[in-house]
């Protein structure tokens with residue numbers, strides 16, 4: 459039997475430190491390798507704010523692999539408006555969430571619900587692990603080779619599902635409804651602390667290359683004075699991890715305590731979870 463897949467493979471991701479991009483692109487590449495003809499993967503990287511002003515809509519012949527990092531156990535709230543504006547028109551979707559080895563809580567079910575409300579048919583979903591945005595040691599260098607082997611296996615399963623089922627079955631994923639509240643760090647007394655106002659400082663290593671200005675997903679770093687913020691900071695880690703001279707750092711005690719607590723408390727390796 460010759461299996462024909464007349465689908466266009468699309469990827470969409472928000473990925474300030476690149477781990478979500480690695481999983482989503484890896485999945486798309488592995489699926490397209492199975493298809494017996496040259497196909498181009500269409501990609502929308504919506505990490506930068508300008509891209510999120512453009513409207514996006516799909517059609518029935520599209521397969522869309524869409525990924526976001528897990529922030530506070532949920533889909534990053536700054537993305538909700540954009541995500542809700544994407545139209546599926548019956549396209550098949552594979553939601554992917556990538557988390558920093560603590561937990562993905564209700565992020566995957568939330569992303570799946572958003573996609574279904576937008577008119578997508580959700581046929582598979584996955585939660586993967588990426589190096590934590592706050593840390594250089596928590597889930598260090600993940601996704602790694604072992605993760606990418608699981609990505610490859612997941613791609614095979616997705617390909618099989620798409621090419622063998624006439625009536626695409628939707629998938630159930632792990633998570634609670636109603637969703638749990640946004641996860642909040644606690645201080646030494648066990649009281650929840652709000653680190654939303656925390657933002658990175660800039661030290662003398664800064665060579666004013668403006669890279670941070672160009673990678674900030676909120677477009678918040680002042681072009682003239684890169685130590686100044688003109689908008690909100692979501693603590694995504696892009697400016698800190700991408701700075702070529704390690705000039706961006708945090709000194710907020712609650713933030714640093716939380717980071718340490720995560721590094722100590724969630725050191726045991728977690729493994730990807732696939733739903734299909």
Ligand SMILES: Cc1cc2nc3c(=O)[nH]c(=O)nc-3n(C[C@H](O)[C@H](O)[C@H](O)COP(=O)(O)O)c2cc1C
Pocket residue numbers: 472473474475476477478479526527528529530531532556557558559560561562587588589590591592641692693694695
């Ligand atoms: C504001 C914020 C909140 C986060 N919350 C969680 C969380 O609840 N659970 C978790 O395991 N990781 C959490 N992370 C870590 C990221 O989900 C993880 O590092 C992810 O791989 C980052 O994706 P990216 O490389 O595509 O930016 C959080 C990161 C940030 C910036």
